[in-house]
Amino acid sequence: MFQDISIEKLNELRGKNDITVIDVRSPSEFADATIPGSINIPFFTDEERAEIGTIYKQVSTQTAKERGLEIMSAKLPAFVKRFAEIPGNKAVFCWRGGMRSRTTATVLSLMGIHVYRLNGGYRAFRRWAVETLANMDLSPRVIVLHGNTGTGKTEILKRLKEKGYPVIDLEGLAGHRGSIFGGIGLKSHNQKTFDSLLLEEILRYRTEPYILIEAESKRIGKVVLPEFLIEKKEQGPHILLEAPKALRVANILMDYRPEEHAEKSLQAFRQIKSRIHVPIAKEIEASMLMQRYDRAVELLLEYYYDPRYAYTSSIYGDDFAKHPIRFETMDEAVEKVEQHIKELVLKAGIESKVQTGIG
Structure with a gap:
């Protein structure tokens, strides 16, 4: 099973250059802002994310989840392979430590690939950065x-x-x-x-x-x-x-x-x-x-x-x-x-x- 990791622990590992940080949000989210030094392996493309978001708002949460599973199932082997090719410690995050990073970490764990998941996701990192600068x-x-x-x-x-x-x-x-x-x-x-x-x-x-x-x-x-x-x-x-x-x-x-x-x-x-x-x-x-x-x-x-x-x-x-x-x-x-x-x-x-x- 994957392990949640705090901002403080992630920063400690980053400071030692002992971890690869992976942003599983969409390319546009990654381009807007991310944790410095992260790489992007998106769970959904921008178009897929938009489609699922529309289904979530206009149809139902369950239908959106089913469509997300359908999209992800088709590209799962290639998705997992990209993580398998990265050596050493790995940590994944999405916007707030929700479905995308949790699903990623769970699937990778089932495939024998251990990753950390950032508790609170990018939102937690952004909050830490703002508070640290302010103080x-x-x-x-x-x-x-x-x-x-x-x-x-x-x-x-x-x-x-x-x-x-x-x-x-x-x-x-x-x-x-x-x-x-x-x-x-x-x-x-x-x-x-x-x-x-x-x-x-x-x-x-x-x-x-x-x-x-x-x-x-x-x-x-x-x-x-x-x-x-x-x-x-x-x-x-x-x-x-x-x-x-x-x-x-x-x-x-x-x-x-x-x-x-x-x-x-x-x-x-x-x-x-x-x-x-x-x-x-x-x-x-x-x-x-x-x-x-x-x-x-x-x-x-x-x-x-x-x-x-x-x-x-x-x-x-x-x-x-x-x-x-x-x-x-x-x-x-x-x-x-x-x-x-x-x-x-x-x-x-x-x-x-x-x-x-x-x-």
Whole structure:
């Protein structure tokens, strides 16, 4: 017989990389939000789930169950085989630990395949994630990278993370770069997915003396940052980056690839067109239509993004802008930021020892 498992026990096993978590909900439910790291082996397809739901509402519960059994019986061998091919510990879940996960676990048990079933399903996980974030007491200091659009903050953090630094890429977790163009070429995440991914990262680094993030507003695309993180961000320390405009333009073109998303880029620009002086706006639009994206980006930086950033950064006071980290290349940027972080750490007398796992 299968064994129910609590959120706490599941997280302990996940933290040890000692379990495969399997979402047996439909593909659309899985795509909307799931437990991070899960794989999807759906009990019903979206169409089958919709059909059974209609029968349940319009006919009867018993008829819906009979139709569900009929559908599942035909594909049971292939369904079981997929689980049999997964080695090690396995845990299944559906929306609230009901029929789909219980039936899956029971059938697998009859076939000699042991699985855990998450008590309460995804709904219990979501409740745990929300409550944990709401009551989070974040002990690491938050070191914040600032800089004009195109400075390469995300790339710098990516390279530092590859070196083992405790980095949380908020834009990556949101699936959005934070600007009007930020969702182009990316899959934006909803709040449920963002919360789950953010919580994973925070718990991974919870014993670190500091965490590195990029300066972001409260909202990134579709998601909102939790209040505790905003408060920690405001407490600093803050690092200001300065790069030549040519490098910034090159960074933006490499990240956004407007030539591959010409129509969406133009549509995004037209949403902010009215905020830019008319002759400049016309030149930007003409440059985009002629695929002279380097010129369009240069003008957007000079007449839209840089003035907006200057206003935003003014809230940090004059001292903030007195000692920026200046660089000519991204390699130099990483080197200088890394050195600055080491100096901050040395001054505080602490040493980073990245802890993995979420248990």
